[in-house]
Amino acid sequence: MDNHFFYFSKGERIGIIVLITLCVVLFILPGFLPDRSQHDPVDFSSFVEEVSKRGNAPVSDKENAIAQTNGAALSPHTFDPNQATKEDLQALGVSAGSIRSWLSYIRKGGAFKSWQDVEKFRALSEQERSALKPYLAFGNETDAAAQQDAPPTAAPIMQIFNPNDVSKNTLQTMGISEKVAHNWTRFIASGGRFRKPEEIQKVYGLSTTDFERLLPYVELPETANDAFASADDTPRTYEDVSTKVVVDINQASAAEWQELRGIGPAFSKRIVNFRDKLGGFQSVQQVSETYGLPDSVFQKISLQLRPSPILRKLKINTATVEELATHPYLRFSDARMIVSYREEHGAYAATADLDKLYGLEEQTKQKIKPYLSFE
Incomplete structure (x- = not known):
């Protein structure tokens, strides 16, 4: 029996013919249809006309804000590097990573004081530094610009005044x-x-x-003699005192001090109080250290003053911090230092031991030595 491999039934032959015909039709058909791969050009004339009309119309606040957000904020402009924003840096083409590093540096307290500081900022590339350099205005430059833009202030009107009652x-x-x-x-x-x-x-x-x-x-109406005097310190006049009065600096009472020219009730009290706190004046010159006593007054009375032995001394080996601190020549810290050294090293034997207190000023040592007792 012969095998007919290419034998098709009548129905199959019809199907094959229809399929071939359809393929031919699909192949030929595009040639008979119009080419729509290229669109007709769009006419923008009406749009351009509308834009030109609106170009002369006022811009609304909303449109202006949008324009600033989208364009103006990203346009390069001068700014203080220590107050830079993300937009300031983006406008100059700085990368996102460099911007994050810059803003983080500022938030943590860093500051760019000059261009040298920017050059040391390693997060920036050389290209970014070049782009930034023309637009950076450091603190002193922005302050100067602000001063130039600030409205002029009125010129000072100078006048003679008393600093103690000026408004x-x-x-x-x-x-x-x-x-x-x-x-x-x-x-x-x-x-x-x-x-x-x-x-x-x-x-x-x-x-x-x-x-x-x-x-x-500045004009102070007070005279040299009463510049430091209080309201109750009215100096005695030169005519009602004797130039032959001699005062013992360690024995005279407040009333006796008032017999001297230029010494009134207030100054006499201050002198006596200062003397009592010291334990007595070692020399005439110490009287001039009285608070507020004008040197001109002291110079006039100095020849009428007579020294005498010191009345009272400080027992350095038994005195407390508080007792030592009451002396005018010692601060509380000095007194504490003296007592601390005594407690750690034992009693002081002589004034030479004070030289071991390296924290005590040399001038203080010399002034306090005559007032110390080492019993």
Whole structure:
């Protein structure tokens, strides 16, 4: 029996013919259809016309904000590197990693004081440094620019004034800042007084420039003899005292001190109190150390003063810290040092032992030695 491998039934032959016909039709058909692979050009004329119309119309706040967010914020501009934002750095092409490092450095307290600091910042590439350099304005530069843009202030109006009763408004008129003027008037209100023109320099916050500018206008009405006197310290006149009065500096009472020219009730009390705290004056010169006593007054009375033996000494080997600290020549820290050394090394034998206290100033040692007893 012969095998007919290529024999097709009638139905199969019809199917094959239909399939071939369909393939031919699909192959030929595109040639008869219009080519739509290329679209007709879009006419933008109406859009351009509308844009030109709106170009002359006012921009709304919302549109302006959008424009700033999308464009203006990312345009390169000068900025302080220590106040830089992410957008400031992005506008200059700084990478995201470098931006994170920069902002983290600032948040942790770092600061760029000059271009040299930026060059040392390793997170930046050489290309990024070159892009940044023209746009960085450091603190002193931005401050100068701000001062140039700031509205001009009124010129100071200088005038003669008494620093002990000057008002806050007067100080500000003379160019002193509100804060410094407040410190000044608060000092006066609390009972503080300036006894010499130069003492205004002690006002907290007063710059050297302002001090030098104000100094020529400071006028203290008090005279040399009563500049430091309190209200009850009225010096006796030269006509009602005797120039032959001689005062024993360690024995005279407050009333006897008042017999000297220029010494009133307040100064006499201060001299006696200072003498009692010392334990007595070792020399006439020590009288001049009395608080507030003008040197001019001391020079006039010094020839009428006579020394005498010291009245009282400090027992350095038994005195407590508190007792030593009451002496005018010793601070509390000095007294504590003296007692601590005594407790650790034993009693002091002589004044030479004070030289072992390296923390005690040499001037203090010399002044306190005559007042010490080593019993």
